[in-house]
Amino acid sequence: KDNITLLKFKLKMQTTIENIHVKIQCENEFRRFVLNEVNYQSLAGMIRTLLGLSQETTFKMSYLDDEGDWVLLTTDCELEYACTLSKSPLKISVKICTPAPVAHCCAKTVCSADEATPSVADVEKPWRMRGGRGRGGCRGGRMARGEGCAERFDAKIARLTERHAVLTAKLIEGDLSEERARALEWRLSHLQNKIDTWKVKKQQLSDASAVPKEDHHTAHDDVDVPVPAAEDAKAATEEPHPHCFGRGRGGRGCHRGQRGGWRKQMEGHEEHHGERHGRGCGPHIALACSTPEGKAAFERLQAAKEAVFTARQEKAGKEAIQPKLEALKEAKAEWREIKMALWKEKRGTCPRKEAK
Numbered sequence: 001k002d003n004i005t006l007l008k009f010k011l012k013m014q015t016t017i018e019n020i021h022v023k024i025q026c027e028n029e030f031r032r033f034v035l036n037e038v039n040y041q042s043l044a045g046m047i048r049t050l051l052g053l054s055q056e057t058t059f060k061m062s063y064l065d066d067e068g069d070w071v072l073l074t075t076d077c078e079l080e081y082a083c084t085l086s087k088s089p090l091k092i093s094v095k096i097c098t099p100a101p102v103a104h105c106c107a108k109t110v111c112s113a114d115e116a117t118p119s120v121a122d123v124e125k126p127w128r129m130r131g132g133r134g135r136g137g138c139r140g141g142r143m144a145r146g147e148g149c150a151e152r153f154d155a156k157i158a159r160l161t162e163r164h165a166v167l168t169a170k171l172i173e174g175d176l177s178e179e180r181a182r183a184l185e186w187r188l189s190h191l192q193n194k195i196d197t198w199k200v201k202k203q204q205l206s207d208a209s210a211v212p213k214e215d216h217h218t219a220h221d222d223v224d225v226p227v228p229a230a231e232d233a234k235a236a237t238e239e240p241h242p243h244c245f246g247r248g249r250g251g252r253g254c255h256r257g258q259r260g261g262w263r264k265q266m267e268g269h270e271e272h273h274g275e276r277h278g279r280g281c282g283p284h285i286a287l288a289c290s291t292p293e294g295k296a297a298f299e300r301l302q303a304a305k306e307a308v309f310t311a312r313q314e315k316a317g318k319e320a321i322q323p324k325l326e327a328l329k330e331a332k333a334e335w336r337e338i339k340m341a342l343w344k345e346k347r348g349t350c351p352r353k354e355a356k
Helices: 002-016 040-051 076-085 105-116 120-124 146-173 178-210 229-237 282-288 292-313 318-349
Strands: 020-026 029-035 058-064 070-073 090-097
Touching: 020 040, 029 040, 040 058, 040 076, 040 090, 070 076, 146 178, 282 292, 282 318, 292 318
Parallel strands: 020 090
Antiparallel strands: 020 029, 058 070, 058 090
């Protein structure tokens, strides 16, 4: 039953909808015609013919419905429905969709050839040429040299002078009001200031180009920075500290040198013991080396470390390195025992504070 009703509605639409009056608007152009065949293809063909549009040009159509809204029109069913809703004539708005320009290879080669050869305007106005083609912009090319800047300054001065002359003639010959004359006088004064400024810049450029580059120097080069005599005497008389742990630097591991090894310059602990007493781990090493047994143990420890380091540098086998490691452990234990014994002996002789 529903299919029969729909078929009757379609037959009624086909019999009643014919010879539709259409009014189209494309931008500011209006056209009005009668559409005999009510379908989308015939409507689009008629619009393309009347507006002179090519087959490659695309456009969109919208109709004005009963609620006053513009609705997009794309199919035959929508066109038939638009005819039933809209009054006569059927108002359609056409919007042309401009296709994006396609860049061809031939056009690219022509552009590159035009860029390679400068135009007549560029030859006549060399101050408007590009500077460097690569990085740096105007830092390269003709603008990097003095002649390019001089030509640009001359062109600027000539253009301002010409403008000044035109305004002067207008002020003298024309019958101007008081306000207009005052405005022209202000502009003439402003142009004259500009001309004077550019002339000064050109003169500075010519003076800078005349100075040889090797003789060009700044005022900072002529000033000698004075060095205090006390600092010179201190630098001349100061001697490097003989100990590996440095001057005034204590803390854990401060006596270690490069690659974790102890340096060999450990002589003279007795002379500097009083000076470095109480600063880091240096006093403990100096106290241990103050006795012949401690000094001998320290030398054996140094020799064992150097032997292990040399064997590892030469990439010796495990059989060759293992005995050296055992000797290093024994030297470390002997050195630690001597150091602890001397420390305990010194601590026993120190007076202790009585507990309150």
